[in-house]
Amino acid sequence: MSTFPTSVTCTSLSFAWPDGTPVLQDLQVSFGPGRTGLVGANGAGKSTLLKLLAGELAPGDGTVHVTGEVAYLPQNVTLDTALRVDEVLGVSAARAALHAIEAGDAAEEHFAAVGDDWDVEERAEAVLGELGLGGIGLDRTVGELSGGESVLLRLAALLLRRPDVLLLDEPTNNLDLYARRRLYAAVEAWSGVMVVVSHDRELLDLVDQIAELHSGEVSWYGGNFSAYEEALAGEQEAAERMMRVAESDLRRQKRELADAQVKLARRRRYGQKMYEQKREPKIVMGARRRAAQESAGKHRILHEERLVEARERFDEAALAVRDDDEIRVDLPHTAVPPGRTVLTLRDLELRYGARVRGGFDLRGPERVALIGRNGAGKTTLLRTIAGELAPVSGEARTEVPTRFLPQRLDVLDEELTVAENVARFAPGATNNRIRARLARFLFRGARADQRAATLSGGERFRATLAALMLAEPAPQLLMLDEPTNNLDMASVRQLTAALESYEGALIVAAHDVPFLESVGITRWLLLEGGEVTETTAEAVARPA
Known part of the structure; x- marks a missing residue:
């Protein structure tokens, strides 16, 4: 790393989108050594600020001054599936030259490619091992890796460069519990300048200070996220x-x-x-x-x-005084009497190999957490229960009205307003009734007339949840697939409050253990090795 003091300083920083929409205006902020959690509401400009710090975007006015090398992990990691692991890590040229020298080829260009990095393979494998990727090898292709492994591989590539400044944007999105633990360890071990944007409480509790971006200004709070909440x-x-x-x-x-x-x-x-x-x-x-x-x-x-x-x-x-309105989902027709059978699974075999041996019954207003590694089949199981996929064999039978909230939030028609989208799911409801109920989801007055295409991430989530919850008949079994992905902390709190007031049965597939615990989970299901088994919250909190 650089021997000079490392810092990132923004002076009179302004940025607007091409259509003129302002994001940041005359921002003054500086990030020094240590781990900083950057928090704020959806649309506050957190991801935009990280891109400006990383040089991915050019400011409209003002300057960004960085001492040292910057490495940036974007929110959505996309890698060419044909790339080999060593190519993603940026060591393929040095590695190939090293192998050529070891085979007896003493060409000058090989020594130039290696430079002083004679232990390049050992360093690469060590970094992969620290992130739980020690078994993937340097010659495999990205296409052979899961989504979570791809995120960790991109992080490994950044760490291998030994940057002075590390910028992370929602790094735990789509990571399973095991991958998250590896990332937490990497964050704890970091000694340079780090700025991390996240809604993950466990990750934010590892930082040294919180920088809150609110109303175009940054306010500082010493300590981790829990200390910030208290303050x-x-x-x-x-x-x-x-x-x-x-x-x-x-x-x-x-x-x-x-x-x-x-x-x-x-x-x-x-x-x-x-x-x-x-x-x-x-x-x-x-x-x-x-x-x-x-x-x-x-x-x-x-x-x-x-x-x-x-x-x-x-x-x-x-x-x-901040506006902390909460979603209210106290809808009487969603209630499920205790003991009533909601869902029955019998010797279920899913596409892609997962199965539920024997039987599984969900009764009354139970709350089930569905956990497991990336690619284990959680989404496939939820889609099968929802009727979107047919099982290979066995039975998945729901006994009550059911709704499924997918990760992609692609339920809404982009060209329709929020009120019109809800009307699609409740064609018998009057306009006044729809608007009265939308107010419970914080879409009051003109906000209900926003087109779906113009909604922010948090607004889109609320609109999708409203469309499903206000559907006719009202859902007595609600299934959510990674609902906290890309939600800010305020939206996560709103979702938690909404689920607390929901009286039906619930199945949530998620890697966010604090969120699962906050919504009152009563049963924990682990999907691993193609099998679904019951587990406990204590076992989930300490994955192998």
Whole structure:
């Protein structure tokens, strides 16, 4: 690594999309040594900022200054399936030259290609081993690897370069529990500058500080994500107190202004009465009336100014209180009586080799977590239960209305609005009923008229969930496939709240153990080696 102090500094950084939509405006931020978790709502600009730091995007204005070498792991890793592992790692040329020299070819270009890197193979294999990829070998192709292995391979390529700055964008997306543990270990061992964008609580609890991108500015919090949540909760409690105080002061100033206006009116009536009765010389009464009016006018102006100041203090305090609206899914027709059979699986053999031997029954409002390595067949099992795929043999029978939320969120028609998409699933519902229910999913007023194509990631998820939950008949078995992928922490909290209020049966395929625990899982199913077996939360938390 570089011997110079490593840092990443953004000065007056601005960026807008080609259509003019602003993302960042005059941002000032600097990242120094240590692990930084970059958090914020969907659409705040986190991924865009990482791309600017990595040089993948050019700023519209301002500068990005980096000391040292930067390595960047994008959110969606795509690798050419024909590439060999050593080509992805960037060591194929040196490795080929090394093999040529060992075979007796002393050509000068081979020595130039190797340089001082005579242990290139050992280093590459060591990095692969640290990430749990020690068994894949350097000669295999990317096409032979799973999606999770491809992500770890790309990370291995970055680590092998020994960069000074490592930028990670949602690195645990699509990683199974075992791969996540390997990535966590790599993050813990990192000693340079790291900036990681993630919704993974376990990963964010490994960082040294949190940088929150909110309303175009970065706020810093020492400690990991749990410490950040505590600090934020304290800030919000103080902000709510300040808002209550400002609101009370605003009401008092309104009363005092009203009282001042009443007193002024009384004085005017009294002065007019005295003037009409001519109890004193006209010039004296006129002077008194003018003095009273001036005094009352100054008094009124003073109260009006105080009212304006009180309103400004209230508005400022209200801005500091965040909108933490939660989705509500307390729909009566989703409830399942305890003991009622919801799902029956009998000697089920799936496509691609997975199977459920014997029988499996889901009864009442049980909550099942479906876990397993990438490629084990979790999505195939859910699609078979949903009726999208036919089993090779055996039976998968649902006894209640069922809905399936896929990873790709491709349920919506891009050209239709949110309300129109929901209407597709509930053709018998009136427009007023649809809009009233959409409000529970935070689509109020004009937001329900947004076209699906314009929705952010979090909005798309809420719209898809709304379409499925508001369908007729209402689903009493809801199946979710990796629902927290690409959701920010606020959206994950909203989803958790929604599932807490859902009264039907639930099956969730996910690698996010804290999320699974937060939604009250009652049974854990492990899909491994083509077999489905029951396990425990404790066993899941400590995968081999």
